[in-house]
Amino acid sequence: MKTDRSDILACLRGSGDYVSGQQLCERLGVSRTAVWKVINQLKAEGYRIESVSRRGYRLVESPEDVLSEGEIVSRLNTTWAGRTLYYREETGSTNNDAKRCGEEGDPHGTVVAADIQNAGKGRRGRGWQTIPGTALSFSILLRPSFPAERASMITLVMALAVAEAVEAALDGNMSVRIKWPNDIVINRRKVCGMLTEMTMTPELDEIQYLVVGVGINVNNESLQEFQEEIRDTATSLRIEAGRRINRAALLGDVLGRFEKYYQTFLETLDMSRLRETYQARLQGLGNEVRVLDPAGEYTGVSRGINDRGELIVERESGERVAVYAGEVSVRGLYGYV
Numbered sequence: 001m002k003t004d005r006s007d008i009l010a011c012l013r014g015s016g017d018y019v020s021g022q023q024l025c026e027r028l029g030v031s032r033t034a035v036w037k038v039i040n041q042l043k044a045e046g047y048r049i050e051s052v053s054r055r056g057y058r059l060v061e062s063p064e065d066v067l068s069e070g071e072i073v074s075r076l077n078t079t080w081a082g083r084t085l086y087y088r089e090e091t092g093s094t095n096n097d098a099k100r101c102g103e104e105g106d107p108h109g110t111v112v113a114a115d116i117q118n119a120g121k122g123r124r125g126r127g128w129q130t131i132p133g134t135a136l137s138f139s140i141l142l143r144p145s146f147p148a149e150r151a152s153m154i155t156l157v158m159a160l161a162v163a164e165a166v167e168a169a170l171d172g173n174m175s176v177r178i179k180w181p182n183d184i185v186i187n188r189r190k191v192c193g194m195l196t197e198m199t200m201t202p203e204l205d206e207i208q209y210l211v212v213g214v215g216i217n218v219n220n221e222s223l224q225e226f227q228e229e230i231r232d233t234a235t236s237l238r239i240e241a242g243r244r245i246n247r248a249a250l251l252g253d254v255l256g257r258f259e260k261y262y263q264t265f266l267e268t269l270d271m272s273r274l275r276e277t278y279q280a281r282l283q284g285l286g287n288e289v290r291v292l293d294p295a296g297e298y299t300g301v302s303r304g305i306n307d308r309g310e311l312i313v314e315r316e317s318g319e320r321v322a323v324y325a326g327e328v329s330v331r332g333l334y335g336y337v
């Protein structure tokens with residue numbers, strides 16, 4: 001039943017015009033009654049579907065922001081990213097789920113998305129809050145054949161995809177920046193964080209799989225919804241744009257862009273072909289930053305990234321240091337950016 005539902009939605013959305021009941025039955029190999037049931041179910045969920053005798057069904061309007069398997073699948077325009085998709089209303093952490101998929105043999109590009117995470121994970125062992133009905137939380141499983149030292153660049157690749165998709169969702173009206181390496185920032189506040197986890201083969205000589213997890217604050221209405229610790233630095237797309245954003249459409253767009261940039265990355269296995277595009281969005285380029293290195297903090301001027309995706313920081317002495325993402329984080333001199 002679930003698959004019929006996404007397939008019917010995809011057919012209606014893809015056509016943009018009337019699709020006859022007969023066509024739907026033939027294309028999906030289901031009975032008229034099954035089609036009719038799904039159409040009624042969709043209507044009950046808030047989809048406006050016109051039924052005209054002898055012409056069929058036409059999708060007039062979708063509810064503003066439904067996150068469901070059907071909604072996501074019907075918006076996918078990819079070859080491999082998200083083609084195996086698990087949608088969960090509630091889970092612990094989509095990263096953990098995607099790692100399980102990695103163990104169980106799911107294919108490259110498998111995506112796990114959820115409305116609620118009750119044990120979402122942030123970077124450096126911190127938690128990640130997801131508020132029901134507002135966040136876009138998903139993880140993608142990758143099975144690359146490149147060496148492990150290249151893996152940290154994949155989050156920069158994802159950051160590019162997310163930043164572009166977010167900007168498009170806001171109709172290009174806002175400048176969406178990347179705070180190195182992969183926080184997405186609007187008006188100096190964070191709207192998205194990413195967590196990449198790598199699992200090596202038992203011999204430890206190859207990547208078995210990578211999981212890139214993305215959490216976007218989409219439809220939070222006010223800053224009060226965020227935990228106190230992040231209220232001064234976080235925001236949501238809705239707060240910035242003043243309107244709701246469709247999470248399924250946003251996910252589809254992110255995956256499409258990610259697939260494209262991942263392909264470009266594979267051509268050189270570094271950021272050389274993506275460096276300029278990334279740098280054009282880099283928050284604080286040319287500004288003074290504080291590098292929080294466990295071996296000792298220092299300040300310098302951000303000079304962009306190199307081909308390995310490291311941040312180049314020019315210290316007062318003129319020395320240029322390449323900062324590797326791992327354990328280090330970078331802040332503006334007076335706060336988060």
Ligand code: BTN
Binds near residue numbers: 096121192195
């Ligand atoms: C950060 O600390 O900035 C990283 C946050 C990453 C959150 C996402 S939400 C989807 C995926 N599942 C998780 O448990 N974490 C990541």
